[in-house]
Amino acid sequence: MIDLKGRLALVTGASRGIGFFTALELAKAGAQVIACARTVGGLEDLDDAIKAAGGLPATLVPFDLTDMAAIDKLGGAIHERWGRLDILVANAGMLGVIAPIGHVEAKVFEKVMTVNVTATWRLIRSVDPLLQQSDAGRALILSSAAAHKCKPFWGPYSASKAAVEALARTWAGETQRLPLRVLSVDPGATRTAMRAQAIPGEDPATVPHPSEVAAKLMPLLGPGQTETGKLFVVRENRIVDYRLPE
DSSP, X not given: OOOXXXXXXXXXXXXXXXXXXXXHHHHHTTOEEEEEESOHHHHHHHHHHHHHTTOXXXXXXXXXXXXXXXXXXXXXXXXXXXXXXXXXXXXXXXXOOOSOGGGSOHHHHHHHHIIIIIHHHHHHHHHHHHHTTSTTOEEEEEOOTHHHHOOTTOHHHHHHHHHHHHHHHHHHHHTTTSSOEEEEEEOOSOSSHHHHHHOTTSOGGGSOOHHHHHHHHGGGGSTTOOOOSEEEEGGGTEEEOOOOOO
């Protein structure tokens, strides 16, 4: 297991799914976890699981990612208490609706973009100075194959994840001469509530559990991982390059 003792990790969407199990794995590896999500009960369940596994008690930060002021305050609070951040896992996101583009309500499209894109940018802006204070800052931005496949009826979600990857790649380029390393992550089909919403008829036993995804993310979060500005494909367990349209 990777040793993350003494490292400080921030995970969004940590009350369930990939975020929950990634936060748990980070704690098992010795990291101090700052866990963010809307659901207080889910965060408390995470803290109980971390304690049961022998990890350090988590710092629980319940808030909604549409609260931009709260995201700004989060960075300030981390700075005041610790003065740095070593690991960011920007996992939180929403699906919206599966529907023809012309049928998507404006309020739905705007919320998907707010939660998936604007909040991610705001989070990056809030913690970038803290990650730059780390001797080996590592950031994972959760994306999706939808960013590239652009399947019919997935317009809002696909557009939001393509935008998120553009943010991650730009950030990686701006910080490539620093110790900070930034990767996007395509987790693939995973047994989550979002997956059940998107494909309600699917047998959940046929797709990997989020704990399996979390385990594959751990090697990306230590000082030994040096790639930046690329995409980690969980199903293939490898980092791939981006390329221009052909």
